[in-house]
Amino acid sequence: MGGKVTCTLGEVKNRADFIVYWGGNPAECHPRHFTKYALIPKGKFVPRGRKDRTMVLVDIRETKSARASDIFLQIKPGKDFEVLTILRALVKNQPVDRTQVSDTGLTMDQLQDMVDRMKRAKFGVFFFGMGLSMTRGKHMNSAAVLTLAAELNAYTKFVAMPMRGHGNVTGADVVMRWQTGYPFGINFSRGYPRFNPGEFSTIDLLVRGDADAALILGADPGATMPQPCIDHLARIPTIVLDPKVTHTSRLAKVHITTAATGISAPGTAYRMDEVPLPLRPALQTSYPTDEQIIRRIYDAVASKPDWMIHSGKMTSAQI
Amino acid sequence: MATKQFLLNPSRTGKQGTQINIGKDNDEYESIVNTLTMHPDDMASLGVSQGDSVVVRTEYGEATFNCESGNTPEGMLFVPYGPPTCRLMGAVTDGTGMPMSKGWLVEVEPVDNELK
Numbered sequence: 001m002g003g004k005v006t007c008t009l010g011e012v013k014n015r016a017d018f019i020v021y022w023g024g025n026p027a028e029c030h031p032r033h034f035t036k037y038a039l040i041p042k043g044k045f046v047p048r049g050r051k052d053r054t055m056v057l058v059d060i061r062e063t064k065s066a067r068a069s070d071i072f073l074q075i076k077p078g079k080d081f082e083v084l085t086i087l088r089a090l091v092k093n094q095p096v097d098r099t100q101v102s103d104t105g106l107t108m109d110q111l112q113d114m115v116d117r118m119k120r121a122k123f124g125v126f127f128f129g130m131g132l133s134m135t136r137g138k139h140m141n142s143a144a145v146l147t148l149a150a151e152l153n154a155y156t157k158f159v160a161m162p163m164r165g166h167g168n169v170t171g172a173d174v175v176m177r178w179q180t181g182y183p184f185g186i187n188f189s190r191g192y193p194r195f196n197p198g199e200f201s202t203i204d205l206l207v208r209g210d211a212d213a214a215l216i217l218g219a220d221p222g223a224t225m226p227q228p229c230i231d232h233l234a235r236i237p238t239i240v241l242d243p244k245v246t247h248t249s250r251l252a253k254v255h256i257t258t259a260a261t262g263i264s265a266p267g268t269a270y271r272m273d274e275v276p277l278p279l280r281p282a283l284q285t286s287y288p289t290d291e292q293i294i295r296r297i298y299d300a301v302a303s304k305p306d307w308m309i310h311s312g313k314m315t316s317a318q319i
Numbered sequence: 320m321a322t323k324q325f326l327l328n329p330s331r332t333g334k335q336g337t338q339i340n341i342g343k344d345n346d347e348y349e350s351i352v353n354t355l356t357m358h359p360d361d362m363a364s365l366g367v368s369q370g371d372s373v374v375v376r377t378e379y380g381e382a383t384f385n386c387e388s389g390n391t392p393e394g395m396l397f398v399p400y401g402p403p404t405c406r407l408m409g410a411v412t413d414g415t416g417m418p419m420s421k422g423w424l425v426e427v428e429p430v431d432n433e434l435k
Contacts, residue, residue: 028333060328061391077326077395077422130331134420138413165331185416201416223343223352223402226410226418227380245344247402 005150007125007159009273014043015157018121020056022145023080024129024163027064033163034068038127045122054117058083059131073114076105081137083111084144090115091151119155126160133162164272167262168218171270206232214238217290218261222247241290258290265289323365325357327375327396327407327425335399352401355384358393362386365429372430377423380406383430396425 012019019038026033034040039055046052057069058080066072075083083104089096090111101108118124126149132141145160152158164170173183180186182195185202198204202221205211206229213236222230223246230251238252249255259265264285268276338348355373367373367386374383375396382403391397398404400420407425412418 025330029331029336031333061395061397064333074392077328130420131328134417135422136419138415138417138419197416198412198414201412203410203416203418204412207410220343223405224400225405226408227406228410230405244342247343 003150004146005153005159006161007273008275009037009271011123011159012125012161013037013041015045015123016043016125017046017052018054018056018117018124020058020118020124020126021065021069021163022058022126022128023060023131023133023135024127025059025063025065025131026127026129026163027068029129029165030163038125039068054121056114056117071114073106073110076103078136079104080132080135080141081144084141084148086111087115087118088144088148088151091119091148091155118152118158121156121158124149124152124156124158126158127163128160129163130165161273168269170272170274171268171276174270174274174276203229212236216240216242216248216252217294218242220246220248222249222251241293243287256293257287258293259285259287261290267291321365322426322428323361325361325394325396325425325427327377327398327423328421329398329400329404329408329423330421332399335401348401350385352399353384353403354387354398356387356389356391356397358391358395359388361393362388365427367429374428374430375407376426376428377407377409379409382406396427 016038039053040050042049054071055069056071056073057063057066058073058075059066060075060077062072062074082100083106086096086101086104096108098108101111126145128142128145132145133139135141142162149158149160176186177183180193180195182193185195185197185200187194187196187200194200203225207226209232211232214233216238218241220242221233233248234251237254238248239254239256240246240249240252241256241258242249243258243260245255261267262269262279262281264281264283264287266281267279267289269279270276332351335351338351342348355375362368365373369386369388371386372383373386374381384398384403389397407423408418408420410418
């Protein structure tokens, strides 16, 4: 287990003839995804566009995306890992207990048909969403779909990609990865990066009360995190950089209004396939950018005599 | 008032995503994140009508939502992520860094809508 067999959305557009959405609802959450990258466009090896592609939706309910699917597999809640494991077994022609199949909400015929179609595909792709990665099993569910994609490459070309939400969350992961080797939950307190989800990740730090100050950049934990985290952010000095008033800015000690990246500030955003795209602002603003403010804070802190940079533990390239 | 158990799945919706980009500091956003979708038969069994209020409880907290009937499986509830779901969410991440964000077992109790 480990690793991700993946590709760019350009390859999906030009090659994918079998597309599976698992625990995601792109018709609502990624409104341009079907038409621009995955389902509708005509590609080099799928010249008839939608007619050359088969789309399967796996979910616990019939969402708006089901209308765009050729096959809808409605599974029971919390059975994603079981379905993926049964598919892995069937791909390798291993025996599967029919009782285990019936627990998933699907039939053996549906699962075998899925396996046959996956093996017949020329270029298959799994797009997986929060319905897979945020339910019981979490990262193990993601690992199961990544493993299934990897194992299908013994028969045909198959890839997997998470359906990332919100602006540039992929960018945060990618930049942290190439700077430190880790995507999130990183502790710099010793002057070098350490990674341990559950210990150094934001929610755990806030719930335990370990953090005694917080700088929130381009996020609104006050409307997304568990209540104990929000309560702790209200207790400590919290500084928010955001173009808008948010639930977090209301509980913060300081809110600095910033320019909206991509609208009134330039920058780079990573698409969900990890392709970096330059952003050209369409409007002008008098507000500073996130980068300008962070650099000014950095310079002010760096001018302090006991700042770590003077002891050689951190370089300016790390900011 | 009768109390019934459900499986709550907070999720993202198109309206919610649009409103996040317009701004959260308004009634429209509040209305979106305070509206719970449930199967019409479940609404009947709870004795609530379209727009009525219910209290949803988990072991971590409670929040009040307005009901809306929709195309959801019986026994399951859907609501867009927002401040009310923060109050229901557990803070334990099981070493992953992420709390359980879907599939919560909840108790639902109708608010006496006559008294509203």
